[in-house]
Amino acid sequence: MNKCGRKKYIKTNLRQMTMETIESQQDGSVTDSVAESESAHMQTQTGQNSVPTLAQVATIAETDESAESEGVIDSHKRREILSRRPSYRKILNELSSDVPGVPKIEEEKSEEEGTPPNIATMAVPTSIYQTSTGQYTATGDMPTYQIRAPTTALPQGVVMAASPGSLHSPQQLAEEATRKRELRLMKNREAAKECRRRKKEYVKCLESRVAVLEVQNKKLIEELETLKDICSPKTD
């Protein structure tokens, strides 16, 4: 793995750790059904913990360092530790069912709503949100952000499959294989874009939750202080 790749790998996992740390802290302090439901997602279906501990991540990083020096990277080992969690759509939708304020990630449908096709508008707390391409640009002044829904139509030039029975020559078979591969790549390309969009939405959602819970926590602390003052009058 090159320098950049490793950095991104570690960064990704640290970000994940940060999210989970926040969630677990919430779980411990303020009673939060959402946090509980989310932490439930941290378990794989086999009952094992799917999330690497901080030490594990550190170990991964160190292992990665040394592996690089030796020129050996054991991707399977990493995969064992970094098993997947449920989809962002699933998590967020469960989140939204628990907490009324949390927006749902919509299934791919575009034309029913009043909004223009392929654009979903969603209210979110203000935050700095900028990409190099300017695809998602919500500044502090902009209370909403817009998400482009994927275009489901196949690009021009993609020819639908000929029935296998109609293929004769090896050349035709090769062409068919190439066509299938291109179709698969194209679909995966779109899926990856969509996945990233959902991931960003998910992260934003969590960030907004953090903001809300911080305010809530602050209020509760203040309330507690007030009650303390009332219940224990000063003895001069």
Next chain:
DNA sequence: AGTATAACGCGTCACCTGGC
């Protein structure tokens, strides 16, 4: 102005999961 670094998005591969 040139360079270094960080941050980000994209395409692809590999793997997992859920639906059939």
Next chain:
DNA sequence: GCCAGGTGACGCGTTATACT
């Protein structure tokens, strides 16, 4: 069991920002 879709990881290119 097969297949389509979802997603983590990787490698690469681009852009923004800081530093010299």
